[in-house]
Amino acid sequence: MECELSPERGFPAAEYAERTRRCQIVMADRGIGAILFSTEPEVRYFTGFHTPFWQSPTRPWFTVVPASGKPIAVIPSIGGASMSATWIDDVRTWSSPAPDDDGISLLIDCIQEVVDEGSLGVPMGPETHLRMPLRDVDRLRAELGTFVDVTDIISGLRMVKSEREIAKHRYVCGLVSNAFDELPGLLSTGMTEREAFAAFRAEILRQGADDVPYLVGATGPGGIGDIIRQPSDREIIDGDLLIFDTGSTFDGYFSDFDRNFAFTTASQGARDAYRAVWEATEAGLAVIRPGATTTDIFAAMNDILKANGSLGNDVGRMGHGLGMQVTEWPSHTASDNTVIEENMVLTLEPGLLWEPGKAMVHEENLVVRADGPELLSRRAAPELPVI
Amino acid sequence: MECELSPERGFPAAEYAERTRRCQIVMADRGIGAILFSTEPEVRYFTGFHTPFWQSPTRPWFTVVPASGKPIAVIPSIGGASMSATWIDDVRTWSSPAPDDDGISLLIDCIQEVVDEGSLGVPMGPETHLRMPLRDVDRLRAELGTFVDVTDIISGLRMVKSEREIAKHRYVCGLVSNAFDELPGLLSTGMTEREAFAAFRAEILRQGADDVPYLVGATGPGGIGDIIRQPSDREIIDGDLLIFDTGSTFDGYFSDFDRNFAFTTASQGARDAYRAVWEATEAGLAVIRPGATTTDIFAAMNDILKANGSLGNDVGRMGHGLGMQVTEWPSHTASDNTVIEENMVLTLEPGLLWEPGKAMVHEENLVVRADGPELLSRRAAPELPVI
Known part of the structure; x- marks a missing residue:
């Protein structure tokens, strides 16, 4: 893969207008008068407001998508300047923290302006939550009436990416692929897990990623049990396996893929297991096209793993959507059955014991392209790499 | 400040037992039979389970603190191995994602085992949320009855730190102080904001921090409007002011402080504003002792800012608690009135337009110590530094 130029940061206003338009078409079909969003990816999706400030649990942030017109931001005044620099025109702020009324009366006024009783949509289903005190959720319901669940509206929108979003994914996946390629020169026996994690994190940043919000991994003699661990002071020794799995970001869009390595030697069992997950990935790639389902993808990979003696796994799925979060809808499971569409960005993640x-x-x-998958990560080697 | 040795990672089981014991004393006073937690800091606080896996919104994770005995983990099977390596004995798992019943029936069974109707505590107040679909919250309430708000119990516990927690804060604050000290050698006019951010992030990691989850800042000619921005491609020029504010971590505990710099020259107005916030900090430090309130701290700092011609600010407070999150309860505001206790870890954050x-x-x-504040960050220079 050639070194690619960094894609443009942000999005033009037309991209947010198009997201809003697509949302409002489905809202009109359903008789939804407005949708209330309270979580980072959704607020960013409709407004372009992008800040790590969400890590502070103190202040709620809201965006209301009305049946027509631009979204409305109802946010703490500390974010007023940043939000006013986006494509949003209607930015309503209050001085937060205000424990007795942290934006709630302002939000109720806003929603009552744009929506009738019984037609306020709120995501209430899988992979969603309301990022606000439950006490305030209760107050909203008491004033605004029953919420209508719109999880499928927002998941349907976010699952299908624009070319501008795809370009950000492709770029960060390329950077992380470069960093993985450098790993054999960065790691050696005698290092601790913690040193190995730090070296990999630094290399991903050196390649040009904005951040490495998600990095898990492990080492183990001849194999690894728990693959979502944080690093320990364990020293890497001859015969170890190592896995790194990272979600790194460029402009707020994630990569999410892993690589496995052995040090000095690897058992036949480890080599065979590696080959099995590699072949399972090939099988998954072979079925991916618009119109197939996540369950088709799961079945294709699972067949290969079973044929290779899998004792199962405890992950619960074999891949997922990827976007502004390190995992997004859908999930490749035996019963998910989401229909794959063109321009979905997905992971394939077969695993076995x-x-x-x-x-x-x-x-x-x-x-996902019209004629099948376009890889964003640089395909792993078909045989277990030995450092 | 001398280079300090890295504190021990994690905590002994006795620390988690003590947290649980303190929680159960208040629960007994209130007649609370169990508390349900669904958010990362609370689950980590009681179990020691520490993973960035929470960034994936797919799976809920629960911890139930019963009236007596150790907490119970009700979690997806992917976390079973990690959770079983903590001090927790009772780890109940299900295969997630399972959209139709993502741990909810398992959780209901667990809670019904340990608690009577009407005495289930759930944090429902300021700075809290339930990290699970609202649909599932409704199902819990339908099966378990009314929730009792226990925000003050968990905030009361988490606000007061142990010496082991304080050692982690002190260490990471020292590392970030070192990194800020290196900034004049790392930054220069002609760099873009993005290059400056990357250089600072790399330096904090080089100093030994685990991660830099929170980094905001800005540059501007002669002054800065929006201080929570992400970096742009703007080039730093003579006469710019720059602010960096970072929440960096060691072993899951945060630093959170900022520094301001000028490039080449600074106006008298900028120098005076810098001196005013420095003096306001001195005034805040002077009133901090057990028994004072957050409102006393606010008032002491606000008086200095007003005397120096402050046009106000839009932050809504002048500092906050610090811990496993970059901000925690309490807030220094005109009406917060939280009584300061020994071993609270706090920020002072005076700001003015x-x-x-x-x-x-x-x-x-x-x-906060018995006789007043012990600084964890290395005190900023009293006059605006010029690079």
């Missing part, structure tokens, strides 16, 4: 307590998980990132 | 559109914010971190 190849011995009791020894897991092997493989992950790639791709975008 | 010194001209329309030009803000100056100063921040330090400290721990």
Whole structure:
């Protein structure tokens, strides 16, 4: 893969207008008068407001998408300047924190302006939550009436990416692929897990990623049990397996893939398990096209893993959507049955227990095109790499 | 400040037992039979389970603190191995994602085992939310009855730190102080904001921080309007002011302080504004002792800012608690009135608009001791540093 130029930051106003337009078409079909969003990805999706400030739990932030016109931001005054620099015109602020009324009366006024009783949409289903005190949720319901669940509206919108979003994914996946390629020169036996994590994180940043919000991994003699651990002071020794799985970002869009390595030597069992997840990924890639389902993808990968003696796994799925969060809808499971559409960005993540307590998980990132998958991560080697 | 040795990672089981014991004493006073937690800091606080996996919105994670005995983890099976390695004995898992019943029936069974109707505590107040679909919250309430708000119980516990927690704060504050000290050698006019951010992030990691989850800042000619921005491609020029504000972590505990710099020259107005927030911080430090209130701290700082011609600010407070999150309860506001206790870890964050559109914010971190504040960040220079 050639070194790519960094894509443009942000999005033109037309991109947010198009997101809003697509949302409002479905809202009109359903008789939804407005949708209330309270979580970072949704507020960013409709407004372009992008800040790590959400890590502070103190202040709620809201965006209301009305049946027509631009979204309305109802936010703490500390964000007023940043929000006013987006495409949003109607920015309503209050001085927060204000524990007795942290934006709630302002939000109620806003919603009552734009929506009738019984037609306020709120995401209430899988992968969603309301980022506000439950006490305030109760107050909203008491004043505004029953919420209508709109999880499928927002998931339907966010799952299908624009070319501008895809370009950001492709770029960060390329950077992380570069960093993984450098790993054999960065890691060696005698390092601690913690040193290995730090070296990898620094390399991803050196390649040009904005941040490495998600980095898990592990080492283990001949195999690895728990693959979502944080690093320890354990020293890497001959015969270890190592897995790194990172969600790194460019302009607020994630990569999410892993790589496995052995140090000095690897057992035949480990090599076979690696080959099995690699082949399972090939099988997943082979079925991906618009019109197939997440369950088709799961089944194709699962067949290969079972044929290779999988003892199962405890992950609960074999890949997922990817976007402004390190995982998004949908999930490749035996019963998910989401229909794959063009321009979905997905991971394939087959995993198996190849011995009791020894897991092997493989992950790639791709975008669905009319004729099949376009890989975003640089395809892993077909045989377990040995450092 | 001398280079300090890295504190021990994690906590002994006795620390979690003590947290649980303190929680259960208040629960007994109130007649609370169990508390349900669904958010990362609370689950980590009681179990020690520490993973960035929470960034994935797919799966809910629960911890139930019963009236007696150890907390119970009700979590997706993907976390079973990690959770079983903590001090927790009772780890109940289900295969997630399972959209039709994502742990809810397992959780209801667990809670019904340990608690009577009407005595289930849930944080429902300021700075809290339930990290689970609202649909599932409704199902819990339908099966378990009314929730009792326990925000004050968990905030009361988390606000007062142990010496082991304080050691982690002190260490990461020292690392970030070192990184700020290196900034004059790392930054220069002609760099873009984005390059400056990347250089600072790399330096904090080089100093030994685990991660830099929170980094905001800005540059501006002669002053800065919006101080929570992400970096742009704007080039730093002579006469710019720059602010960096970072929440960096060691072992899951945050620093949170900022520094201001000028490039080449600074106006008298900027120098005076800097001196005003520095003096306001001195005034805040002077009133901090057990028994004072957050409102006393606010008033002491606000008096200095008003005397120096502050046009106000839009932050809504002048500092806050610090811990496993970059901000925590309490807030230094005109009406917060939280009584300061020994071993609270706090920020002081006075800010003012010194001209329309030009803000100056100063921040330090400290721990409250019996005889007053112990600084955790290395005190900023009393005069605006010029690079």
